[in-house]
Amino acid sequence: MKTNPIEIVIIEDEEDILELVEYHLQKAGYETMGFLSTQNVEQFLEEENPSLMIVDRNLPECEGSEFVAELRRYGCNIPVIFLTAKDRDEDIEEGFVRGGDDYITKPFKPKELVLRVQALLRRSGITSNEKIKYRDLILDIPNRTLTIENNLVELTNLEFKLLHTFIKNPNITLDRDFLRDEIWGEDGANFNDKTINVTINRLKKKIDPTGEKEYFIPVWGVGYKLG
Amino acid sequence: MKTNPIEIVIIEDEEDILELVEYHLQKAGYETMGFLSTQNVEQFLEEENPSLMIVDRNLPECEGSEFVAELRRYGCNIPVIFLTAKDRDEDIEEGFVRGGDDYITKPFKPKELVLRVQALLRRSGITSNEKIKYRDLILDIPNRTLTIENNLVELTNLEFKLLHTFIKNPNITLDRDFLRDEIWGEDGANFNDKTINVTINRLKKKIDPTGEKEYFIPVWGVGYKLG
DNA sequence: ATAAGTTGATAACAAATTGATAACAAATAT
């Protein structure tokens, strides 16, 4: 089973530094997503829900701390570390006031950056990414939402549980007994076989109305597999 | 505005510095408790439950970071900021590895210390002297008031707790079990499911009488989410 | 290859579950 690494966004307009930061964070086991400006970041946050952001302040178009302040205003609570050359007392104050959780001045020690990232993640109660992806499906567990190509797809509780089970076991055939135990519980005294078919079908229709993507592959006489 | 202040423990063997730190934190509205060594601190933690600790490392008898590591081993999760002259890379690493949340080296700027204290408290969910905003809701924690577009909205105690819980977890589906534990307490032997519905509904009506803003989104069979 | 039997897909319907809301009762605070 593939584990979902923690994803960190870095906004930094100097490419050398961006690469340096990404290198060290990746070495520490994190997944990174770099941006050279604040452009497109907002959209990315909505889609991916990363766990932490490292933000430079001297950015083209939009100043980094103002960007963060704006996010905070809209209820975005992602942990933020400023990584910037702005090292005057007033700058640092501004960074914290505008919603930063930590403030590192350049030049910086990569190791300390990683340590501070770890400490902040720990304190924020983030242990692993809360999103599970499979092909173009993004399942957000705490949100209980499914996103397909930027579209929110409403799922019922049963459908969510079912899809979750399949995405946790991709490419593995789940037989009907397993599904019954896992989704419906062990009390299957009188359990209609066709219930599974119907539920899978309803789910199929919701996530792939045209049926062209063939997420669920029936395995005759056994069950289904997510392919 | 009477609110029980946040209490901060400072462990620092140089009396001058201890006084300086206490002075600035008190000026920022915190209650402080200073110690010249780690002695008696453990007992104090159990009795008083302070919100944060500022710890020097070069202390008589017991080294500061070892003391924190020991606390962590026993499950103590209090936010810790190290404030120390030990500024080598290995020292800083040790500080974080042993459970510190932040690391400030001497000489330090008092203002930055206060900012870092505030940031860490905020991230730790200790909000007592903060305002939390979400969309057009402004929740004033110490005053226990809610303002919507400059209008004061009266909330009962229960409603305030409920809204506070949701605003702390925006966009996250809070299930009924969680809400019951969080708001009503663990003694849910006989707890009427519908109590949550009714309370949410009363809150909805107060903060959005016309229902057009759709703050609370029901998640079928699970709970609610603030959206 | 074809027929019979089995299994899956699908639609329509029925049942069960869950949420909203109002009215009332109990508890708590002032």
Next chain:
DNA sequence: ATATTTGTTATCAATTTGTTATCAACTTAT
């Protein structure tokens, strides 16, 4: 004691889930 807050219950509405019937697809035996 009175007002306010909070919990309970009943009713209704919405949604979800299960059942059944019918048809299509697949497997296997002849």
